[in-house]
Amino acid sequence: MYLYILYKEAIIIKSLQIGDLIAKVPIIQGGMGVGISRSSLASAVARAGGVGVISGVHVGYDEEDFETNTLNANLRALKKHIIKAKENAPKGIIGVNLMVAMNNYEQHVKEAISAGVDLIISGAGLPSKLPSLVKGSKVKIAPIISTSKACKVILKMWDRKEKMTADLIVVEGPNAGGHLGYHKEELKNMDSIDYDKEFVEILKVTKEYEEKYNKKIPVVAAGGIFTGEDVLKYINLGASGVQVGTKFVATHECDASPEFKNTYINSNKEDINLVISPVGMPGRAIHNKFIEKVSANRPKITKCYNCLIPCNPKDTPYCISEALINAVKGDVDNALLFCGSNAYKVDRLYSVDEVISELTCKL
Structure with missing residues (x-):
């Protein structure tokens, strides 16, 4: 077990270990596209001790040739922002979020690896080919799932076909923003979704592969996590950390426009x-x-x-x-203004350091 001591506040916080990567605080910043989380936000979170994540969805939207040469513009920008984030947070952990449903998914994965990314997080489908794409590299891989059934499917598939398992698992709940792994009718009747029960079941599934591969597979909670109490709840439930998106949108360092940030505040x-x-x-x-x-x-x-x-x-x-x-x-x-269920609770702009401090205040 790794512990990170904040001497000024005399607080001892459990770190998040992903293989040989150690984040001083157990906070992963969610990957938000288009362009909401690029090198500015990701590097700020990484410098603060968390895991900074760049969204790969149209990351090159502002490249000069984006309209005429979209794929090359996106691949070029992906590499540029990973390198920039790594330079701005040389001791931090930088990941990318790549949706399986993206066209040219494999090319984006390969570009991220060549740029030196530390972690690839993939959802919006089952990332069946991800292990084979990262073989021979030190890049860590993490599926985003919402159910124990999906967890069983992907871990069994990776085990059988690739003789590999996940380095991290992100469990996205129904209160997240963006694309969600639930049916609309389920989300209309939120009482039908017992996320906490499903999270515990996912921990049980993961334990089987931890034992088989003799490695710790951290499982992190995601979706609607907004306060220090939320973080503590899931740590006590067995989570190794949490993934947070919405709260990082309303930060000075977020790559989005001020107008977008203000839609959350207002x-x-x-x-x-x-x-x-x-x-x-x-x-x-x-x-x-x-x-x-x-x-x-x-x-x-x-x-x-x-x-x-x-x-x-x-x-x-x-x-x-x-x-x-x-x-x-x-x-x-x-515009389509994706957000988590707690976006209305945002009342002002914060610094990334403030957000990290609030999220870890109960640990």
């Missing part, structure tokens, strides 16, 4: 609603003019960014790439 609880993305996955977002507009009339889609495998521009209700790019740039009336 939101009310009733503003946060469930939405269905163009690929049929439920998510959570702040209600705005854009949601009203696309609910009334399907906008004309003039360009396809070829971002997600299941998306077909002929029948998609709107272009999710355009909507998320508008968000990060600050055109919030024409």
Whole structure:
């Protein structure tokens, strides 16, 4: 067991160990795209002792050739932001979040490895090929799952096909933002989801592979975690740490526009609603003019960014790439504003250090 001592506050905090990587505080910053978490936010979290994560979804949205050469722009930017984050946090841990549903997923994984990333976190599908892609490197791998069933499937698959297991498991609950691993009807009836019970079951599944591979596989809780009490709850439940997204959006270091950050600060609880993305996955977002507009009339889609495998521009209700790019740039009336269920609790801008301090205050 590794312990990190904050001498000024005389607090002893358990560190998060992922193989040979040790984060001084058990906090992983969630990967948020498009462009919400890039090198600025990720390096700030890593310097503060947590795990900083860059989202790989259209990470090159502001490259000069993004519109004409989207894939190369994204791969170039992914490498650039990983290198920059590593330079700005030379002793920290930098990860990337790459959705399995992305087109050109394997190319993004390979680019992240070549750039020197420490950890690859993958959800929005089962990352069946991830172990083979990282073989021969020191890069750690982590699936994002929501159920013990999914945990069994992916760990069994990696064990059987690759003779490998996970280095970390992220358990995303129903209170997270972005794309969620639940059916819309489940999310409408939140009482039907016993996340804590499912988390304990996932710990049991993981233990089997810890014993087989003689290694510790940390399991972290994610989704709706906002306070020090939340963090302590899941540590006491058996978590090795937590993943947090929403609270890091409203930080000075976050890569998003001030306008996007202010939508969190100015939101009310009733503003946060469930939405269905163009690929049929439920998510959570702040209600705005854009949601009203696309609910009334399907906008004309003039360009396809070829971002997600299941998306077909002929029948998609709107272009999710355009909507998320508008968000990060600050055109919030024409944007999809993904957020976690507790976004309305954000009341001001914080520094990353303040957020880390609040999250660990009960440990």
